[in-house]
Amino acid sequence: MLLSGSEILIECLKEQGVDTVFGYPGGQVLNIYDELYKHSHEINHILTSHEQGAAHAADGYARATGKVGVCIATSGPGATNLVTGIATAYMDSVPMVAITGNVPVHLLGKDSFQEVDIAGVTMPITKHNFIVKDINDLAKTMRRAFRIAASGRPGPVLVDITKDVTDPKNKIDYKPVKPDEIERVKVSATDEEIDNVIKTLKHAKKPVVFVGGGAVIAEAHKELKEFVEKLDAPVCDTLMGKGAFDGSDERYTGMLGMHGTKTSNLSVTQCDLLVVVGSRFSDRIVGNPKRFAKNAKIIHLDIDAAEINKNIMAYKSIKGDIKEILKIINSKLEQCHNEEWMEQIMDMKERFPLTYHKEQLTGPYIVEKVYEMTKGDAIITTEVGQHQMWAAQFFKYSKPHQLLTSGGLGTMGYGLGASIGAKIACPDKTVINMAGDGCFRMNMNEIATATRYNVPIIQIVFNNHVLGMVRQWQDLFYGKRYSSTILEDKVDFVKLAEAMGAKAYRVTTKEEFDKVFKEVLALKEPVVLDCQICCDDKVFPMVAPGAAISDIIVEEDLEN
Secondary structure, eight states: EEEHHHHHHHHHHHHTTOEEEEEOOGGGGGHHHHHHHHHTTEEEEEESSSSSHHHHHHHHHHHHSOOOOEEOOOOOOHHTTHHHHHHHHHTTTTEEEEEEEOOGEEEEEETTOOOOOOOHHHHGGGEEEEOOGGGGHHHHHHHHHHHHHSSSSEEEEEEEEGGGGTTTTEEOOOOOOOOOOOOOOOOOOOOOHHHHHHHHHHHHHSEEEEEEEHHHHHHEEEEEEEEHHHOOOEEEEETTTTTSOOTSTTEEEESSTTTOOHHHHHHHHSSSSSEESSOOOOHHHSSSSSTTTTTTTTEEEESSSSTTSSOOOOOOEEEEEEHHHHHHOOOOOOOOOOHHHHHHHHHHHHHSOOOOOSSSOHHHHHHHHHHHHHHTTSSEOOSSSSSHHHHHHHHHSSSSSSSEESSSSSSSTTHHHHHHHHOOOOOOOOOOEEEEEEHHHHHGHHHHHHHTTTTTEEEEEEEEEHHHHHHHHHHHSSTTTOOBBOOOSOOOHHHHHTTTTTTTEEEEEEHHHHHHHHHHHHHOOOEEEEOOOOTTOOOOOOOOSBTTTSSSBBBHHHOO
């Protein structure tokens, strides 16, 4: 059948099973938007308040489902407004296709109105990108883009389409194609190499399993649980690894690293074997690399060969899909018995629990209460800062895709858009975005998106009237010189939220929070909850920059 470029684009989206697109129209994508209008009964388009919100919403949709998220923007500033969202997805290996329009081919390279080389701009922050200048290349490019985004280690792909490609008068023959199933990456290890790993596992007396985001992406939670129980080991995780192993399981010791638990940091320091499952050893995890897990042999399991030996040297490694690797290991590994080591771990958990001040409304109290009142059955999105760490520490994530947060790039303004994408993807789930007041200011205009479509997300603002995490560093390491971190203004989040059409509440005490949050959970509309907390509340434990993770400090250490 003869179709225009914009018609072909819509048919390709339908081929890939796309049901929702997040975006913002403009001159160079008008033909595409005209076609979206005609297919609105098949593809739901969500108009966000800003293109960055569209990218984050597509990201949240992808993280919540494991499917490829899709966002769209026009050329020039529309395209560049996607950049932060694309980089966020790239750092956290999120499958996403970003579609941008560009000026017609004859205007490229002439500094035309709203022209920018978005393919060049995004080259370092995409898994791959394309510029389509010929309608004959459009269908195969779109199919490749989705395949690249979803296969192997996932990531964002950008497709930039010149306007003449989508001209309604420009038509070619289009043939639908059923997408091939994405195959899992094969395990690239010989039987001998796997047997050597098994021997190392069996000989360990103090093993620890360390879980990263790769285990979440691989949907390897069942295989991981079986492996951990066979190895008879404790488990810690990264921010991105939350939910791959049940946070309420007795073997779970908490997050590792700069704001990890004392038990996790000390167990990794003392262990004789560290099994790393889909983690890239970021600086926030490792601390001083020369002193990281010095007593341990490290076995690194990862889908990406580039991550192995990049930051920390491995004793042995296996490359491949995490789920498939664990299946093979589980079939070969006999039951191990490390009772003495597990007793030491349980003793540390009892001696070094996470604590906070309980006499007033605090961030940890809010997170614990959210966990309790939702019975742990909620999708939590976050912005970046103190509230993000409290969300990681005090909510027990029991399933993958339950915590959606910007781990690698650390993007303030990520969570609200992501919560909208997640709620649209999972309408039956309670979706809560946790934000500091500084982060909320970044993209709070997306509350208008939530109200426009009546997306019933719950926005909790941890309002301490400062840039909390930056101020914490200034307090501890910069002589209390609070340079540009105190938000001394008269912004009223309740009035702002109400002006955008949302319900809004302000709470100042634990009792008020309990009462209001119970009401909020019963509502089926967007809600903003402004929680007033103390500016001096800090995230503990903490490892000072450059220190070893074993040199972890808690609040009592500072007081003493």
